[in-house]
Each structure stands twice: as C-alpha cells, then as structure tokens.
Amino acid sequence: MKNALTGHKRWERAWRDPEPKSEYDVVIVGGGGHGLATAYYLAKLHGITNVAVLEKGYLGGGNTGRNTTIVRSNYMAPGNTLFYEKSMRLWEGLSQDLNFNVMMSQRGQLNLGHSDAQMTVLKKRGNTMRANGIDADILTREEVRRIAPYFDYSPNSRFPIQGALWQGRGGIARHDAVAWGYARGADRHGVDLVQNCEVTGFVKEGERVVGVDTTRGRIRGRKIATAVAGHTGHLAAKAGLTLPIETHVLQAFVSEAVKPMVDIVVSCGAMHFYLSQSDKGTLVFGGDLDGYNTYAQRGNLPLIDHVMAAGISLMPSLSRLRFHRHWGGVMDMTMDGSPIICKSPIPGLFINGGWCYGGFKATPASGWCFAHTIAQDRPHDLNARFTIERFSTGHLIEEKGAGPFPWAQ
Amino acid sequence: MIRINCPFCGERDHSEFTYSGDATKVRPAHGSTDMEAWLDYVYLRANPKGSHTEFWHHVHGCRQWLVVERDTTTHEVLNVAFAKPLKSGGN
C-alpha cells in the first residue's frame, strides 16, 4: 500500500505502446485474455519473447471485457474436465503470479436443477468432477435454500428448484484486471502489445502462412496464432479455412449498485439465467444467446425480456431493482459447444477459438496450452482433443447433446 | 427487434420466427453417400461478416420456411423470400 500513500506516482506505465516491428517469432492476433495469456506463457514458460500481440481495438475490449466473469471447472465431457480444472488451478495463484490483483473471488457457484432429468445430469457432472479430484457437492432443495434463501421456493414457481450442483471453488474474477495483468506481465517479458492494429489478411508463401497484413502494415511471423474469439470464422476464411463455427451474440446486464445481497454465483439452466454480485455492488447477469448469426455487439428485446423474466422468476425480489446498462459480445459458437486449440491444417497457422460463452474461465489454461502448442509444435495432453478434425471423425466434445446447431449449444 | 417481412403475413417481430442458420449450404441429394459432402453440409459455415443468407421459420405465424438475406453487422434485413417457390396460396 506504500505506493498509495505516496500519491501513486510510482506505478510505472502498465505497458509500452510500441511501434510494431516488421517481423516476430510469433505473432498473436487478438489482444483479449487468451491472446495476452498466450504471450505471457510463451515468454515466461517457453522463453519465446520475440512476440507481438496485435489487437484491432484496445486490449481486453473483446469478450474479455464484456463477459459475466464466471469461473468454474464443472465440465464432464472427456477433454473438458481436466482442461478447465487446470485453468482453475492457474486462477488460484494468478494474482500472485502476475503481481496484479485479478480479484479472483472463490465464493462458490451454484448450478440449479429444476427437474429429475436435470438433477441426473448435475449428479453425473458432480460425480465426474469429484472422480477427477475436483470439488463438487450435490445439494438438496433445503440445502440450496439455506445458501440462497432469496430464491423462489413458493408454489408460484414455474420451475421449482429441486437441488443443485455446488462448486465451492467456483466464483468470479475481475475481467479487466485479467487482461491488464497478463498484458503487464507479457510487456515486462518484452512482448510488443500493439493496439489499434487490425489483421486484414494473411501473407502466404506456398501453403505456409508467414505473416499478416494489418492496418498498421505487413508484419511477418514465423508462427501466426489467432485468438480472436467471435472472429475466428471469418479470419480463418482469409487464410482459406472454413470452420465449424458461427458467430453469435450473447448479452449481459448490470444493475445499480446495492449493498451485498447475493454472495454466490448462480446459474439456472432451466430458465437460462445466471447472476453474481460484483465487488462494487452491482448485479451482473445474463441469459441465453439471441440465436442468430451476428457480428454486432448488441442484441434485441425478446431476449432481454426473457432474461428479466427469468431473473425475477428465480429471485422475486429483483423485480424493483433496476438495470442501468446492457451490452453484447460476439462469440464463436462451435458445432459441439467446445473450443478449438490446435495447429491448423495450414502450416504456420495456429488457432485458438470456438470458446462459445464459456471462455473467460478458460483464459489461463487456454493461454498455457496454446503457448505449449505453439512452442512445441504439438498440443499438450490437455488440449489434444480440441482439434478441428473431431467433427469429421465424430469425436465431438459435448456437454449437452444439442446437436450440430451452434445457437443451441 | 429484427422485423422480418413474411411474404404471407407481413412485417413481424423476429420472435415469431425460429432461426435455422445458413441457407446457402446445399443439402446432398437424398441417397447421396458422399461423407465429405454431408460433413460440409452439417458442420462447415462461411460465417460471413456482412450479407448472410439464412433460414427463418415463421413458426408462430404461417409456418412457412423463409430465406432471409440479412446483414450480420447491422441486422438490416435485405430480402425475404419463401424457401419453396409457390404457385398458389394467397396473393
């Protein structure tokens, strides 16, 4: 706190604002959490520091800066379970690793079940977690009520709460701080963070991708790695790849700041609603996708109506509370709801994308695995299944079984 | 609210319709056993930024499947047509 008392003059600039060089060992496209984490781990763990992160807008201005910040590791599909747990473990030491407080708050996450069918799935999920060394509990309705007395337990409830899956280590983190912390860390290792630099095309020599064209000129790279959540599909198309991805918008909402009222993170699949209260006192919440392809970072009224209705149906006292902003983020929705972290079929091009609406929690592990994949030219065990080929072979990674419909994942 | 001008029903809120993705994908002929063609049809998407040709089903209206051209950066609807060319059925 010393700095605070000396007028904050001693905090140096968070990151430099370098002119891009003409060539790097690795060029990362996308200055969101994943791109920045990838740069950080490339430098820190693999000694590759001649790296640029190219960001078309401002660092962390993509989904990293517009998500509802839920962090959990409660996945059950083989391939997902341990990957997200790896991420959780990285989160647990992240503030110290970065020397920047990402405000990771492991206040516990409640996944509500409203029917026998849902409870079966939650139990399967919880048991799978626990069998893999991940904390999980199955709660009865009464236990849920003790944790969250403010939900609707009356006969008026359309989807009565039957129970829940509880992950005590789940929680939220401060989205901006994650981007800024990784950015600072990467910058300290010599990575060039280049903002207002949009990649507009790829430079190819034969089959191989050897650079990118940007709004700030051509930049060559021995390896080009994209981490452009929401834009993976159309960017990859510029390199000649068609992917099993559609871009969709997810909206989020924030209420006025109120004194502490909800001290957990809650998700309700039956009604499509999730909510947490930020350290500032605002409630941050959201729901389902709007459900049509879009690159506009905004959604429409029917979904907004639905989110509000779901929120109040779950927690009747929200009715008179007011929201004061809502926004949207555009995401890569894949055909099985799971991500892609791999060497692409095009030599020199590495892809990290397809995060759907769940990639914030993945930020550390995604960067960690992507850095490994780029540095070693092969995936780590943890991301070995996150390939593009899985769609042809049928080795899909599905939590839900929604079928090949991106808007239904 | 995206307003879709159904050729049968007139202009309606998009919430009367369900979305069903890229309408430019060509379904392999019934009977085709070309695995690659099926994979392409079921999984791969051009996902364009800009004009997108897509299916909407007027599920709460006339139940016709429509092909809508819409800009994915502005949501502006550029064209609406029946998925199936019609010979009769109103005007």
Next chain:
Amino acid sequence: MGSDCVIEARSQLATRIKPGLYGTAEAPQVTLSEVRRRRIVQAAGWSDTFETVARRLAEAAGGTVPHEFGIAAVADTVTTIWVGADRLWFTADDPKLMARFAGTFTDEEVVFLDISESRTILRIRGARSRNVLAKGFAIDLHPDVFPVQAIAHTMVEHTGVLLHRVGPEAFEIYVPRSYAVNIWHWLTVSAKEFGYEVED
C-alpha cells in the same frame, strides 16, 4: 364428426369461464366469451393444381377463395381463410361441414383434416378491445391496417394463434386448445382495468 354424439362436448375452459362483471369500471368496456362448436376443416393441396382446386373447394363449401392471405372470405355459412401455402381453412357453425366436401375430391388433389377441436376460439368485443389486445399482439390493429375480416397468424403470450377481426370492435382468437387456459387468463388480467363482462 361428433354430430350424433350423445356424450357432452366439453370446453377446455369449462371451469374457467364464469359469466359476470369484473374489474373496476362501472360499465364494462369489453366483453369476453368463447365461441363453441365451430367446425374447422383444413383442405391442403399441391401447388401445381391448388389454384383450381381451391376454387372448387370453396364452391363445394358454399364460399369463396380469399384473394389475399390476410383477409378472410366470408360467405353465408362458411368462412375461408388461407393458413399456409396450398392450405385453406373452412370454418362454419355446422357440424356437417366436412360432409360438404364428401366424395368429390381425390388425394391427388387435396387432403382434408377436421381440426375443429384443436382450437379454442375466444371472442372479445367492445370499445376497448384493441387496447386489451395490444397488450399481447405485436401487430398493428388500427382499422386502416387491420380492417374487419382481416386475419393474422401471429403470436400472443408465446403462443401461435389466428386472430380474426370480425367487426369494427370485435375479434376472434383461435388458440391451440392446450394453451386456452393460459390465454384466457391473460385476456382477463389485461381487460381488468377497463372492466369486462364474461358471457357464456
């Protein structure tokens, strides 16, 4: 179907419709009721021939083919409505409606289906009908846009319904039967501020 029936037909709203005056206003400004025992016959054909088949169908039924999708053709005993490509509904308060088509058509021309009981028909009339309907229907009900005999296949309370303007201040709503209780509830709540009468 059902004409010689000795069992009593029962409305989906049998226990919900309770005639009387409701709401606050002294004089109710809308009246709500259910239209019972109307028959609905769907006739569906094939696009290459349906134009002529439709004319013959209408003739057989004693009506005419509406020349627009959004307008019902009303004749003495039958109302004809487009409900989709190559599909018409004939509605009449006649238990023998289906019989009007008997024997004259082949499957190669048209297929029929009696779906009378799949819909509960609600009627609302009175000065404030439009105000009540505007609380659920996202279509323009202004008489210049939605005149008498206009129909709309549209959504109310997340339910696909058919709305038919049967008079300057009178409408009928064809509701899928299993949703009728829900829509009736919505109508009564929405009408309350104007005062309403429920008729049997």
Next chain:
Amino acid sequence: MPAHSFRAASGGAIDRDQIICFTFDGRQFKGFAGDTLASALLANGVRLYGRSFKYHRPRGIVAAGPEEPNALVTVRSGARREPNVPATMVEIYEGLVAESQNRWPSLSIDVMGINNLMAPIFIAGFYYKTFMWPASFWEPFYEKLIRQAAGMGVAPDQPDPDRYERANAFCDVLVIGGGVAGLNAARKAGEAGERVLLVEQMPWLGASAVEPLPDVEALANMDNVTVMTRTTAFGQYDGNCFALVERVADHLPVPPEGQPRQRSWVARAKRVVFAVGAHERPLVFCKNDLPGVMLASAARDYANRFAVRPGGRAVIFTNNDSAYEAALDLVKIGVDVAMLVDARIEVPARLAAKAREAGIEIASGSVVTRAKGFKKLRAVNVARLSVDAKSPTAPTRTVACDLLAMSGGWSPVVHLMCHKGGRPHYDSDKLAFLPGDLLGYNQSAVGGCAGDWTDEVEPRELWKIPQPYGGAGKAFIDFQHDVTTKDVELAHREGYVSVEHLKRYTMLGMATDQGKTANIVGLALMAEARGLDIPAVGTTTFRPPYTPTALGAVAAGEVGRNFQPERFSPIQDWHEERGAIMVEAGLWMRPRYYPKDGEDIHAAYRREAGVVRKGVGIVDVTSLGKIDVQGPDATEFLERVYANNFATLKVGRARYGVMLRDDGIVFDDGTTSRISENHYFMTTTTANAGPVMAFMEKLLQVEWPELRVHLTSVTDQWAGIAVAGPKSRELLAGLGTDIDISNEGLPFMGVAEGTLEGAPVRIFRISFSGELAYEIYTTSDYGHALWEMVWEAGQPFNVVPYGTEAMAALRIEKGHVAGPELDGLTTMEDLGLGRMASRKKHYIGSVLMHRPALLEDDRVKLVGLIPVDRSLNLESGALIREMPFHPNDRPVRDNASFEELTETPEAAGLLGHITSVSHSPELGHYIGLAMVVNGPARQGSRMYACHAVKGENIEVEVVSPHFVDPDGKRLRD
C-alpha cells in the same frame, strides 16, 4: 427552518391547493402537487441528500431531471422499497417515504466518511495494485471488506407486490421528447394526417418552457396523435423499434385496481423524430461537489416550474450564453444573484445588458476556482483566467453564496440515437457531440439534441478550471462514481489512455447516470493530456437503457407461474379434482402421481405401477406430440425420415419408429400408424413435438418440395388415454365402443377407428409399459368424458390413474429408452436399437452415423443394472467403474497429483453412468438403466455405481435392460 421558506409566494406550475405530506430521513415535510421530491425538499431548505459512492462525501442536488448524478435516495419501504432513485424523478404523493443512502449512522454523521480522508488509496485502479499479498488474506479478509463497503442503497428483499404488463404500439411517427421541439414536430406530423405517438419522460410537457405552449392544446385535439407522459424511451433496437417504459402508478401510493405499476411498451415506428434535448454540463473546479453547486438550467427549472429558490444568494458561473437566462429568472424569483462569472473575455452584449439591468455584477474572463464550505456551500473563490486558459491570475476574490449555478456548455442527448452502434460527431464550435450521420433514413433529430442553438458569443473551451498555485482538493468529473481530475491524470500516467481503458480504470461514466453530465469532460481531459483533439479520442459506447429501468417492467408480468405458458390436457380438471401432483414436461403440466392418504411420491408410484402390472391403470397421454401426415407421397416421406422400414406398414397397423438427426445421432422416437393408404398418424415424445414438426416441415418445404405431403400438428385435436395392464382388454370391453378389441380383431400394434356413443375414437394396441395395453384417443371435446367413461368401466377392476412417475417405472422395467437415454449423444447402436436400422434404404443420418467415432466398440451402450445387495437404492447420475471410488483416490485440490491427472480422463476409470432408476414393482427392488462402455458384453459381471460426491459405492450386477417379459409375451396375449 420554517417550511417552504425557499418557495416564492406565487408562480410555478404547482398546485398550491393540494398540500402533500411526506417524510425524508424520518422528518415530515410538506410540498405541493406537481412537486418532485427534489423541488419539495429544496423548497424546505434541504441541501444535503446523500453520501457519495467511494469517499462518502456529502452531496446535494445537481440537476432537475434524469441526469441527476448525486441526489439518489431510497423511496418507499418494505416490499416496495426502491433504492438509488434520483430525487429529481420522484413525484411526491401523500405519505411518500424517502431516505438518504450510503451513510451510517446518519446522513450528517457518516463514519465511512473516513474514506474521504483515506482518499489517496481509493484512487482509480487501487484494488488491482493492492491486496494480493499475502495471498491467503485476499478472500477471507480484504475481499469481504471491499464488498461490505460497496453498493449504494439496499435492495428490496421481498417479492414485488405490484404488477407489470406489456403493450405494443405502431405509428407513422414516433416523437421522443415533449419539449418545444418535440411538440412542434408532433404537431406538424399530426396536421399532415400521420399517426403520431409522442412520449415524454417527465410528468409534464414543454420541458423547461416558461410560458404555456399552444402546441400542447393543439395536439390534445388531434385524434391521430397520442401523447404519453411519464414515459421514457429507454432503448433503440433494430427495425426502428423503441422500448418505452410508462410509469403508470409511480406517482401514487399504490397502483389503482387493475392497473400495473409500470407498462413496458414496444413502439414500432415508420419514422422517428428525436427531440430529446441537451444536458447541461458542470464545470470542474475544486470542491465542485459541495451541496449548493448545481447546474444553471436546473436552478432555473426549480425557479420557474416549482417557484423554488434553490439558494438565497447565488453566483452564476458559465462558459456560454445559456446561464444568463437562468441568472435573470433567479433574480425574478427573489434570489440575490451576487455575481455572474463568465469565463469568456467577451460577453454577450444583449444578455449582459439585461443582467446588469437586473443588478447582477458580471465578472468576465473569470472563473470560479474553488467552492468553500464543509457540508454546504458558503462561498466561492473567483479569479481572472489567463488568456491561454492555463492558470488563474491573482487576485482571488471570495464571494459569499449558498448557490452556485454553473453551465459548462451543453451535450445533446445522443444516447438513444447511438444504441445501434453509431458514434456521434464532434463539433468544435459548439463544443458538443452531435448526431452527425448517426441517423437512419427514417430518423431525424430536432431542437437541442440536434445542437440546434446559437450563442451570441462562442462558448469558451474550459474542461477544467486550472488550480491556483498551491491549491489542493478534489475537482469532480463524475460525481456518482467519485471520479476526479486526478484519476484521469493517473490513468494517463499508467498508460490507460484509450477512452475505454480510462472508463474502466477510473469507472468514469459507469454509474447509474452513465456519466450523462461527466463523460465528455473526462474524455476531453484525456485528449488534453495526450495532446490529441477530442474526436481523435472519441466517445465510449452509448448503451441502453437511457435511464435505469426496473427488471420487473421489462419482464412485464412473465414471472413466476407466468414465466412460460402452461399447456393442459382436456382432462386436467379431473386430475386436479383427484389431487394429482403435477409436473412440467415440455410446457405441459402432467400428473406426476396421485397420492393416496399421505403417500409420498415413492409410495404412490410404486402402488400405481404395481396395479398396472397386476390389474389395470390409466394415464393421460394427451401431451404426446401428434402429427398428421397426409398425401400421396406420405409413405416415401416416412421412409426417408425414419431409420427403420415403413414401406411395409399396412393400413390399420402401427410401428415404432426411430428418427435420427443429420449427424447420425438419435433425435426422437414414437409410434406411427397407417390410418389409410396416404394417411399416417405420427406420435413424438412430448418434449420433441415442436422440433420434429419444424424439421419435417423444413424437409418438405426446402429440401424435398417434390413430395406431396402435408403435415399438421394434431396434438391439441386429440385427447389420449393409455389403458395398461393385464385387465385392460376387459376394461375396454366394458366401454361400449363399436371396435372389435379381441386379440384377433385388434392384435398387438393394431389400430382401429370407431365411435363411442357417437364420439370418434381411435384405439391403438401399443404399449409403453410392457403390459397388454391400449391407447385410446378421442377428439378433445370428448376427452374428459372418455376418461370418465374409462374410469367407470374400470371400477370393477379397481382401475387406478397413474402419473409420469409410475409410467417411468414401467418403461424402465421394460427397458424402453426415453429422455435420459435419448440425450442427444447416443446412436441407435448405443441404445440397443441397432438391428432396427434399415440396411437397405437411405434415411436421415444414415451417412454420418458411419463416422469412425460413432462405430467404435468402446462407446457407452445401454444395459440394465441391479444392486447386488437388493435392499440398496440406486441413483441416476452415479458413475460406473470397475473399482469403487474412494475420496482419497483423487484428493481435491492436490496440486501434486495434477500432472498425473493430465492423462486421459479414462484414467479416472469412468466407464459410464446411470441414466434412469426406479424401484421395480415387479422385482421388488431397485433397478437402473445405464450407459456403459461396451455394456452388453459385460452382462453378468459386477461393477460399482459410484456416487463420488458422497463417497458412496454400490456394487451392481450388469444385466439386460429388459427386466420384465423380455420376449414381449404379455404384449401379444
């Protein structure tokens, strides 16, 4: 202080005949009808309204409209409590209860005010740079502390007693804003015969207009014009659709009967006119947050509309012309205007003359450098400003005053215009962001929001007042979030220089007012620090809602039971009368069980299912999806959509069919019957009825238009009753249909049509329970009567009604797959249905089902399970392993073992899971269905059902999934 001591004896648009009593912080006050809480309290001399967010500084009123950043109060109490409402937007009513917020124990003595002294550590971004060490302290300690300190008001903690509703509007022209410009635009459109809707957020029309406006009356007389006050357009969405919220009853103690509290409108307009005016900006100088410092236009509104003197002695401070009118109006109402400080060297001649005439001293080329006072304003320091505007010049004069009315220029309200993602355009003469080319072809902006004003003398660009040498103290930009000029400097120094980083690092503009008065100042200061011009820095994104909006209003009553529609069968009344406990299934409400004297669900379903096995039971199956398939090509169509053969199905017969998705995974199943040559009756699961219908329609309309087939949902046309159990035939015999139900007349999978006392019936001899069973359908009007008749006919056999729970028990015993097994991940082969799939024909999914992963041997496949110790319960969701799972096998959070965990998850030994369980009425113990790797090959072996979460392992025997009558003898007898 005497009541109303700040109210002029006459004037204003208030109704002095209607005195209204209300309380603020427990004290009784009086106001008049037409007052806002802000005007009434100002009239009573109240200056202190709340404590600020971070520093808990005392705060007063700044504005007179929704842009008010400071005076947030809590109104009402109990279940109707509403925190954080600007006092400027509350209309007083008899008995209104309002309280200040964010202070403890009271507004004037607030212990958290200590934050103010600790201010250096609460500066922008301080959280991120502190509190990480020691790591173990963050959560239990620091984080809790931060959270306690957060928030403003206290949220309600009870369900809302009020109601909300939705409404739809259509118009040719939507005019947003009922000020001079909006009224005028509406009148013109109205006169041209267009259908006009004008919305105004305040309770009155005319905004700040002093004189009554003729347009108001003209509009009232036009049939084609609707005017709605107390209605805010809060968001613009696609298709020229605007979301409005009408505050129907917020100005009343409770909503009148039948009326909602608020109504949520969607207005769809052919054309829209924005006439939303402009917001005045504060000026930024030391301690500009003291109560008593307010916007000049607000001071003027209080004087004109409410006849309130917002102070006794005022100083006016401006950089533009508009504050002169305010000064004059304040004089008119009896405020002693000590001085008008105009930052410009040249002052507007005409206005200045008028001001001097009114006795106002004008200090040109001067600025207010500091406000003085402790909890309220006592004086200001005034100094001349150097020509380069970089520093004040000595000497400083101190002018005593209790009101400072300031005007830092005007910001057109472009918010709504930007909601679709556009950015406004900066006008460096007007010092304002204007709509520019933001507007669509069917949109226009008029009046203040179009920047439609001209000053005699150009405003002087003055984003912050330079501090005199040695001057210290905070100068606020964003009052609600306590963002000061120092925060902007800090953000700049640390590299958070993009406006978006500035916003997020300092929280500028992120409070409930969304920086309406603050944002432009903040970004101008950043531009200055970076040496860029304002357009190069740009604005942040404008997002809905324009003003905070209650969740309840937008949900519009679709909450609780009304969250989604409920579907009922025609037999519902009977179920209700018999006390059935209902359960939802794909919107349908279905009886789950019919408890008898105090039975719980387990006792009830076991009893019900037991009767079906031994006698006869009836269940309402109306909710099953029913699709009528008709046309010359109906058979060909079914051949294509079903994986099994349908070409050979004869008229009068039914067949179980399985449908796949294009990707080869099972989509749905059901029984389809051939009613006549070209006519089929298809059933689907309750949950998939909609998707199956839509998919098949797509195939016909889009892919196979050459097939002459019509599909019609007849789910609601037919009521269905399953009659199941060894005595079901006897029961039906007593029913009196004209259908031959003998085993020969109606064999297994036979279908017959007939009548029952004149009502049409269809009887299908199909069975989900595994017993001799029938499904009997009639048209919905007779559904209830049929049920009663079946019930009567069943009395001699002690028939029971059964619910979904018993139905599930019966199907599990029989090994029929349902929802838990058809989970969107399984193939026909996985479900043991592989042999059904046709090898001769092509059908939906027949290509992609041959992808390698879908053919692998070690996929999970359907098996039956029984506990080795028959007295134990099985639970669905348990995992299947060859070995029991002990918590110590995989300790939670054991970093040491993580590398080992990075092997494949199969290393955890997971071989599958239990999908469905039931207590078997036939066997008298628990049974389960499970999906197990290579399951069928394991029949006879023992494994463990592991409830890892509970640390519980149950040894199970793997058996066939067909627990009863595996050969189907009972079905056929």
